[in-house]
Amino acid sequence: MADLDVTDLHGALTHRALNSMNFLNEVAQHYPDAISLAAGRPAEQFYAIEDLHAYLDTFCRYLCDELGYDEAEVRRTLFQYGRTKGIVHRLVARNLLADEGVTVDPDALVITVGCQEAMVLALRALRADDRDVLLAVAPAYVGITGAARLLDLPVLSVAGGNDGVDLDDLAAVVKAARADGLRPRACYVMPDFANPSGLSLDLETRERLLQVAAEQDLLLLEDNPYGLFPAGGAERLPTLKALDTERRVIYLGSFAKTALPGARVGYVVADQVVGHPDGTTSLLADELSKIKSMVTVNTSAVAQAMIGGKLLQNDCSLVTANRRERATYAANLRALTDGLAARFPAGEITWNVPSGGFFLVVTVPFPVDDTLLARSAQEYGVLWTPMSHFYDGDEPIHALRLSCSSVTPEEIEPALDRLTALIRDQL
Amino acid sequence: MADLDVTDLHGALTHRALNSMNFLNEVAQHYPDAISLAAGRPAEQFYAIEDLHAYLDTFCRYLCDELGYDEAEVRRTLFQYGRTKGIVHRLVARNLLADEGVTVDPDALVITVGCQEAMVLALRALRADDRDVLLAVAPAYVGITGAARLLDLPVLSVAGGNDGVDLDDLAAVVKAARADGLRPRACYVMPDFANPSGLSLDLETRERLLQVAAEQDLLLLEDNPYGLFPAGGAERLPTLKALDTERRVIYLGSFAKTALPGARVGYVVADQVVGHPDGTTSLLADELSKIKSMVTVNTSAVAQAMIGGKLLQNDCSLVTANRRERATYAANLRALTDGLAARFPAGEITWNVPSGGFFLVVTVPFPVDDTLLARSAQEYGVLWTPMSHFYDGDEPIHALRLSCSSVTPEEIEPALDRLTALIRDQL
Incomplete structure (x- = not known):
């Protein structure tokens, strides 16, 4: 055998x-x-099967009414292979504007098979050789640790402390890693109601984290599955991406908690500019899209239609929904x-x-x-x-x-x- | 920036x-x-949007009538996180029996985000260190080459020749690789109407390929997206998996050509037994499932419902469909x-x-x-x-x-x- x-x-x-x-x-x-x-x-x-039918119908109407597709194009969009970066990118951009106040170029978005695939794409891109390491604020979501292991990318822990991230420790971990010949590429952090700690970064910590990342020339991987769920009158704070003025944040988005996990639709905002040896540039989203074409080809159009329909039914605001x-x-x-x-x-x-x-x-x-x-x-x-x-x-x-x-x-x-x-x- | x-x-x-x-x-x-x-x-x-609604309804009825789910369980199945190995595994096993005459334990199946993810899971599992290499019959589908590159797994070409695979070259490539200290893990082959060559292996070549693989202690990755489409009265030949008596074939399945690409649903049959240091064993499918949990968590339940519904509407035969x-x-x-x-x-x-x-x-x-x-x-x-x-x-x-x-x-x-x-x- x-x-x-x-x-x-x-x-x-x-x-x-x-x-x-x-x-x-x-x-x-x-x-x-x-x-x-x-x-x-x-x-x-609050789930109901008939909602799935309604989401599909709503999304088809959007394709006709707003994008001007004829019937054959609507069918092609739902049934055939499609755009690697996804088909609900404009709606997700509207959602980010409505719920996070972030203006995102839809072309800087890759719609993924859940946030998990977004992590895989980002980590795969950032692992050029075995000097590369990821930093993650401890305690860390097991999905990021697991994805990193799968991609042969070591993870170094940064203390979370009582503020959600210990910025002195972050700088110290980067320094020690570099002294060991390693190349810290990014720090993974969940600033809002983190899994598993429940902690959130306050506004000052967010601003200082961006500053430390700039000083240390680190990217930040911001994961935000729970940000829409403040409790007890707490106010929602701006995401790192909303505060980011230098394309330092790769933003990982999920619809599993805010729409439905069964669609397996998430996304990544990757607006970083990538230089090529021939002098041209591309968006990091386009590089992630190349990786995606070899992981899942594209995110299921039927699944995207569920999320697109739900967004459309709520003026693209999931706070409302x-x-x-x-x-x-x-x-x-x-x-x-x-x-x-x-x-x-x-x-x-x-x-x-x-x-x-x-x-x-x-x-x-x-x-x-x-x-x-x-x-x-x-x-x-x-x-x-x-x-x-x-x-x-x-x-x-x-x-x-x-x-x-x-x-x-x-x-x-x-x-x-x-x-x-x-x-x-x-x- | x-x-x-x-x-x-x-x-x-x-x-x-x-x-x-x-x-x-x-x-x-x-x-x-x-x-x-x-x-x-x-x-x-032949696609029609109303078919998507009908597939969903058919699958929900199957959950109720055949699996005995109540309404809450049906909703949970469609909306929530689900079984990593998938929810249409029993139907896919019936399909393999109906269309390929292959009896498969549903637990040896992992339902994947298209056949591409099935390739990624299999290649990731088989790459233990940098001695490992994949063999692929040339000319080779770009999806397998790309997935292998993404996973740092070198690909060695095996000549295709006029029979679809040159078995002498296969043995020679394995021998040369081993002499170089490499570890050929598997050979990727598309025995039916291959992309891009159009060639098919005749029955004798299939049997000899299995024999050479056994002699060389190689796994075979059989990819079969086009097998249902013989032309001009040609007869369908048994798949390698149908001829496999020693669990040597990892079978990669696609519904993109036989159902709809927009669902992004495929699967892998991985019935190999995996031994663990503590003396226990698992199915390779369970190991692939662990990898899948860190790539896409699970395949969209809504997308699986489309394939499940289409299978159910056709007595699980896609030849008929x-x-x-x-x-x-x-x-x-x-x-x-x-x-x-x-x-x-x-x-x-x-x-x-x-x-x-x-x-x-x-x-x-x-x-x-x-x-x-x-x-x-x-x-x-x-x-x-x-x-x-x-x-x-x-x-x-x-x-x-x-x-x-x-x-x-x-x-x-x-x-x-x-x-x-x-x-x-x-x-």
Whole structure:
């Protein structure tokens, strides 16, 4: 038999990042009756199948009415191979203007198969040889760490600290890497309600981060899946891209949380100018598009039509489209933090109170690992995520992540009761 | 400004494979009035927007009636994040049984974002270090060459010869590579109506190829986008996977030509057993799934629903579903070869007469390059593909590829008149 040994396959397959997702999914499947404070998926109670039909119709009408396509062109657009950089680029540019106040040339956009492909394209482009490294603010989303491993791009951790990013550490990590002959290409950061920390950068930190990046000649990879979900009256802050005056930010966009994950549509804004040996220039988006042509050819037109239709039905504003979802997440987040406060008045454990998003972090006086999660699922009936999945290295991590996005309000109290029982049994 | 130089980006960006597609697309866009014998896209006259709505409804009914999902589960399946290996795996397994006579464990399938992602997953898994190389039968589809470059996996050419693959050369290339300290992992081959050669392997060559692969301990990557399109009464031959008794074939499947490219849904059959250091085993499909989780997370559920619906509407047979398309391609292929015979009775040029598929190759007594294509588009009004795009190296290639798939019958005669004028002017 022509069978294989995993040691003869790509090294990423045995790396923790690629196995975390599987492990976490398997625990959830294994204990379907456990209440999940683990899943970072969006609320699904507002979805309706008939919306998919309506999105498709709305997008087809846009192709006819606004772009002037005849019937054959509409069919071709939906059924055939299409533009590598995508077909909803103008609508995404309108969305960025409406919701983020950012003016983007639609040609600087690549529509991708979810934000994950956007990361893959950007990291692949930036890895020229084995001196290149990526920086990522810790704790880091496992999708960026995993994508980097897959592309043989080492990741150096930058401390997150209490402000979401420790800028002194950023400068120190860059300096040390260069002293080792490495070439730090970019720093990955999620400035708004980060996964997993829940932290946001304040305005001053955003401005200083851009300044440090300029001083260190680093690109910033800004990932913003949760920015539309402030809670408790928090104001939305400008994205790094909105503050970026020198094309230093590659902006990674997702529609998974703001529209629907099942479309698998995301995007990257890559307006950097790329010089070529013959003296010509191109947009980084065009270089990413070449890579995309060899990864997925183009993003499914049918899937793009879903996002295009949803955008069109909401004047291209997803702030408007997510009014009910925003209220749901804010109420759930409040119920979680209030519920923790009611259950641990003596300060035996601590937690942060994020100003929005899907996640908060609970810090406990004992190590939290996958074994404890499995026990929590089996014996206590509650799921959460060990923070150890978001750190490099093997030191024990005394924290866990709770998610407020896909739990129902009725489930929160029993979920917290179960979590409390688990924690008290460890104290 | 934080701008970039292409020499600081991944080397694949300047490789021919990644620029071929762009160049060919640009020529087509630049000369929209030229008749295209270049495009390998499927015929589009049978597409109808209402089919997309019907596919979605059919798939939702299948989820309810056959899988027993309630309404909330159907919504969750379409809207949410889903199974990494896909949700139409059972239907694809039925399709493989119906159309190819192959029995596949649905768990050995990964549903991918088109066949291109299937290639990326397989090549990524098989590249453990820089000794690893891929073999590809020349002339080779640019998608495999490009994907390999993107993954830092060198490609060694195996001669195609007149039988579609030169088995002596295959053994010689493997031997020479091993002598150089390289590790040939797999050989990529398109046994049916290959792109770009139009050649098919006969049954004996298929059996001998499997035997040579076993002797050389090589995997085979079988790509089969065109197998359903025999012409002129040709019989369909068993795929390599159908003949494979030792899990030596990784089968790459596409729905772009047999259903619709706009869904971007393909798959890989990876039933190889992978051993792990702890003594456990997994399917190669599960390892590919881990890689997929870091490339695209999962294939769009909405896009999968389109393919699932189309399969369900045709008892999972795409042979049945493509009756009209098959007749169209066969008639066009015949019109091209008959038209060439009528125009060049004296044998000034030669061409092959494929037994099916989308492509044939015309051999001429002068070099054929991109400059000639640009002149053909501008001065003669006809597009085709220089065969040089499918070879490594810089030797001039005296051949061009014609495609019969997306031209209308009425366009074929004027297209051949224009091509004849170009060729006669070069003789």
